[in-house]
Amino acid sequence: MKSFKVPQGKKIYFSSDHHLGAPTPELSFPREKKFVAWLDEVKGDAAAIFLLGDLFDFWFEYKTVVPKGFTRTLGKLAEITDSGIPIYYFVGNHDLWMNGYFEEELNIPVYHQPQVFTINDKVCLIGHGDGLGPGDLGYKRMKKVFTNPVSKWLYNWLHPDFGVKLAQYLSVKNKMISGDEDVKFLGEENEWLVQYCRRKLEQQHYDYFIFGHRHLPLEISLNENSTYVNLGDWITYFTYGVFQDHKLSLEKYDAQSTKP
Template sequence: MDSRTHTYFASDFHLGLKAGTDPLERERHVVRWLTEISSTAKSIYLVGDLFDFWWEYKMVVPKGFTRFLGKISELTDAGVEVHFFTGNHDMWIGDYLAKECGMILHTGEYRFELNGRRFCVAHGEGVGVRDKKYLALLWVFRNRFLRSLYSMLHPRIGIALAHRWSLSSRLAKSYSREFRGEEKEPLVRYAREAMQDDDIDFFIFGHRHIPLDLSLSEKNRLLILGNWFNAPVYADWNGEEMTLREYKSDGYLKAGDN
């Protein structure tokens, strides 16, 4: 019998971020996880902010991430379906990750069915948000014309600026680490509204960096995945059950690393 029956979801690896855990150790940790699930994974959904910053120029891609990209290519070569969702830190992708590593790219929400259940997956930036300043900032980031201007900057400047931005990000600072209650969490608000006209069994988001498994009704659930610099959490769908699991291995995330 085919042992590849699981679908896995993870987000917010923030590879390259020089904060929290050591960036290289974080990449190794992600690769260990991918290796561990490789014999059971039918498909893997990587739900945004995988890179702390990714800017793809026409002929040039950012340095680093060789272990991660190699592992992804190994998985897709072996027939595992790997989906890559852009997040607010890595929305500036071209076709490199699809062509070179065989990933299926998504730049927005994706709804689909698996084993008779309905899924809605998105990174979650801007989803359910009412703050106009934040939405305007996202518009600037996504604007094609402004992106082409930024691409004209030499990578030494463009990439250095972005790394500085990431560390002192307005987006990151604008929310607290604490869950603010269902009414105040845009992702929860969005899911409650969306389930009025589409009977989604599982809403799965990243972005918020707070692992959460919330029952919206008897059958509808909302899962938020953790970030991998202090809460490496992923979701595992075995075809019948959905479980949110922590991925820890020796030497990673010792007490006090948070």
């Protein structure tokens, strides 16, 4: 368990599901510039920044190659960590295949499973959210295949020009592979991440459950002392989480993106 004591006047920021590169690099470029502008703003009072997965619509690290593009995003992340502000990354279902690049080049720790962080006096369970809770069996089976070391080794032998294009096509076209659910709110009782959180509360207390993946900005009270927060996305909502003092809230970034 990692602990933060947030200094007076500082904040911790949470963001998720940017899907940079989708549906095409050209169409995603204004969203990337908007996200970089947000990073540039929040670095002024950030004690830490959490990125909860699917920053890219596809990411695979070959031994000496990473996907082309995203220069502005990667450069801004490097600038922020170089300034001493920590960034924590949780892989999503579109960027499962991280293998050292963020740690080595950007000094950003990468987590493949939900983690517990104590922020001031609040216990938070943080993760992307894919594959948790009941149901979604097709995706869970696919995830086991994709994360299998043999599968990754075989995929690594594909030439990057072919491997990346194939994965980008599948990511956009195949919902089973992407793991994306219908983004309509299903109601508290049918939201599988809400069910997951309530089951976790039977074992241990958490003040906040902070996830992405559902692409919906949600704040749902689980009981009088525990809240489930979904961060939304940077495709439709441009929402993010802010932890200040002892409270987490959702905010919307309204700055106008610059046309390419």
